[in-house]
Amino acid sequence: MPRSSQILDDAAGPLPAPGPWQSEQAVPLLRNVQRLTAPNPGFMTGPGTNSYLVGDAASGYIAIDPGPADDLHLERLWQAARHADGSGGHIAAIVCTHSHPDHSPGAAPLQALCQARNGHVPVIWGLPSGPHARANSQFAPDRDVADGEHIHLQAPGAQAHTLLAIHTPGHASNHVCLLLLQDGLLFSGDHILNGSTTVIDPPDGNMAHYLDSLDALTRACQAHAVDFILPAHGHPLPDALGAIAKLKAHRLAREAKIAAVMQANPAGDPDQWLPLAYDDVDARLWPVAKRSLLAHVERIQMLQARPAHPV
Numbered sequence: 001m002p003r004s005s006q007i008l009d010d011a012a013g014p015l016p017a018p019g020p021w022q023s024e025q026a027v028p029l030l031r032n033v034q035r036l037t038a039p040n041p042g043f044m045t046g047p048g049t050n051s052y053l054v055g056d057a058a059s060g061y062i063a064i065d066p067g068p069a070d071d072l073h074l075e076r077l078w079q080a081a082r083h084a085d086g087s088g089g090h091i092a093a094i095v096c097t098h099s100h101p102d103h104s105p106g107a108a109p110l111q112a113l114c115q116a117r118n119g120h121v122p123v124i125w126g127l128p129s130g131p132h133a134r135a136n137s138q139f140a141p142d143r144d145v146a147d148g149e150h151i152h153l154q155a156p157g158a159q160a161h162t163l164l165a166i167h168t169p170g171h172a173s174n175h176v177c178l179l180l181l182q183d184g185l186l187f188s189g190d191h192i193l194n195g196s197t198t199v200i201d202p203p204d205g206n207m208a209h210y211l212d213s214l215d216a217l218t219r220a221c222q223a224h225a226v227d228f229i230l231p232a233h234g235h236p237l238p239d240a241l242g243a244i245a246k247l248k249a250h251r252l253a254r255e256a257k258i259a260a261v262m263q264a265n266p267a268g269d270p271d272q273w274l275p276l277a278y279d280d281v282d283a284r285l286w287p288v289a290k291r292s293l294l295a296h297v298e299r300i301q302m303l304q305a306r307p308a309h310p311v
Ligand SMILES: [Zn+2]
Pocket: 098, 100, 171, 172, 190
């Protein structure tokens, strides 16, 4: 089975040329992976949410992260999921990496579109939003995906496409990453981004879980020889293992900085620690950075509360 690096090499060099972002057309990344970016660029979404289609005209497609409930985007996604005769809506399943408003609200209307036009109802997979999810992040899939479960696409005579689900709480408690086994690709949702930093927003977000999930992704990428990470925002990331290691080091460095600021001013509060711990970050980002700071403070206090020599 060819690996993704070879296929990308064959196609257009080590990575597809990162052209200007557009939302009009799906971009083929591999013979069996297309990316369609939703028209929702912004402060928190970068160039917009990447919806991915995995599969081909023979097998049908799995739609990953349909994005916001944007009629035009869902219409384009439906069109891009082509049958062999060129007609759209060849969607066998929809998977949401997590329930934030730029990821999952498009799932139900995309399903309805397939039902109305194609007469079949693709199953919506994912994990239900947790008890602390914000009001705009409520979500209930048709089918809960278990950690380690396979979502399998195979039609008679067609090539199989298999996604391995990896439960990765941290950015959101119901976050799932998906590993395309045949090609060694990791769909990282918002757990790993390219060009921006994932916000950890407690209590649904949790820094200890986030770091543990990075370790789980490292193990999965080693076990399945993953080359590339395809994030929900931004371009593909090469060197999956290196990118994860860098991200973890960045988080731990930030945490060490926050711990030092707290130690220097133990009577202070997060609003006083924030400008010192994030003095290298644009002040306009501080309101968002404060959420991640609170997540680090929670983890620092948890580690401090542990006995030094547990028996
Ligand atoms: Zn998110």
